[in-house]
Amino acid sequence: MPSESPAPRRWQALTQALNAVSYEILAFKSTEESVLAHVPRTIALTITTTEAKGLAPTLDLAQRLAGHGYSVAPHLPARLVRDKQQLTDIVAQLRDAGVDGVFVIAGDAAEPAGIFPDALSLLEALDATGHHFRRIGIAGYPEGHGSISQELIDRAIELKSRYATHIVTQLCFDAGTTTAWARRLRERGVGLPIRVGLPGAVTRQKLILISAGLGLGQSARFMKKQQSMLWRFFLPGGYKPDRLVERLAPHIPEPDDNLRGFHFFTFNELLKTESWRRTMLARAGRPAGDPE
Template sequence: MADLASALRRVTYEVLPLGRTEEAVVAHVPHDVPLTISTSHAKGPEPTVDLAVRLAGHGYSVTPHLAARQIRDGTHLSDLVARLHDAGVDKAFVIGGDSPEPAGSFGDALSLLEALDGVGNPFQSIGIAGYPEGHARIPGALLETALERKAPYATHAITQICFDADATIGWARHVKQHGIRLPIRVGLPGVVSRQKLVRISAGLGLGQSARFLLKQQSLFWRFFLPGGYHPGRLAGRLAPHLEQPDAHLEGFHFFTFNEVASTEAWRRSLLARIS
């Protein structure tokens, strides 16, 4: 249990930039839990950056998503980076994004990473996405090539949700065997109800909801299986493999879907029981 307790003391939480996110985070998340702030193509990058600036003002370590296909051009990128820099935000998570068409010249995460590198690497920490079970719309070979090309610009990777611990561990080993030495944080859902997921999906609008369901279909399916989903079981299976030299798995990244109160209460309760 020592490995699980250690992992639970250094988690990161991902939140959605919605109306009451700031209030919920300040009320329930301790300042030693770093936060990642997601984005959606329907609203663009500004709500994500706005929330990052406000939470940084509360003393949190924040990492906003920067989605390449939402950024219009170099000037738009410079403006976003300047706002984050002025707020003391020195981290970013760079993704391609789900927009059907790019807003400008950045069509994928690699092009945005190259642009950031071209202006002097304004972030101390840059995360990229990993896909242990692949991507619904991108062939596996292309994912591997993209990861290899993005890795030199990044400091770490965060996996998308995968309920198969063996698949996550096997993918991490495969990545390292192919020369990618990035530390990997394992993405898994926090304590979130199926009703919450349905409400999130329903509130995104038809097109965005379809993309959300496509990305999270395994999560919805898992919630309707007998016994449902609970983060403790998956975390317990993964914990013994964290910090092992063959995989570079370094910790847990919880997709909270803004259920920060229940996720943090669960984390504290489990730590109290096993510590």
């Protein structure tokens, strides 16, 4: 029997990858309505938290979307949590609302609000006090960190991985860099599934805001490191995720890479991002499920 040709395997991998996505959204007043209008309930959501707005809008939106049947994980920045009592209250609040996931990060605050200086300290407190979460995400850095050595970052992920269920990467526009990083992490004994973070179908203006940082995921260090590639945002037609997704998709089924899907930073351009995903799935020969 003839073996399957490379082209069908490639499209099969792309279909698998695009059906294993999650979307990151911002806690704005219009977000709930936009999610209900454009996002299928089969797509998991994370909700960002900013130092300026604090935890309340994120937790409130997470509760409302969970009530609509979405799988939601609010960002929980350690530096915005005062103490163990507040952490216990947050856990109880999310449990009562049926929110079964969180994404734990250090956060961008210059000074901690309380006793948690980093993600690891908060993860340890969660584990010690008990929680109901089935999904706990942590951040990965394929291109490193502007002020922390790669060795320290990798060691931190090793420690945090004991308390987590998956990793979501920060932005990286080079597929080879992402896959090499994932393999190196596996060699260090970190076998958590990895979701590759990349921009959705957003405008070039919003991509530049991503790069500049504004407290919404990427810091200003990204701009300093990636100035040489910003030119692509100004090409005719602007940025599209197609090429990066197609290069990464074949690695999603590969066990040695631990890559298990995509995490799209949508910046609330949900209609554009979901329409793009459906178009890509149609190209691959398999339609997406309709929103409920």
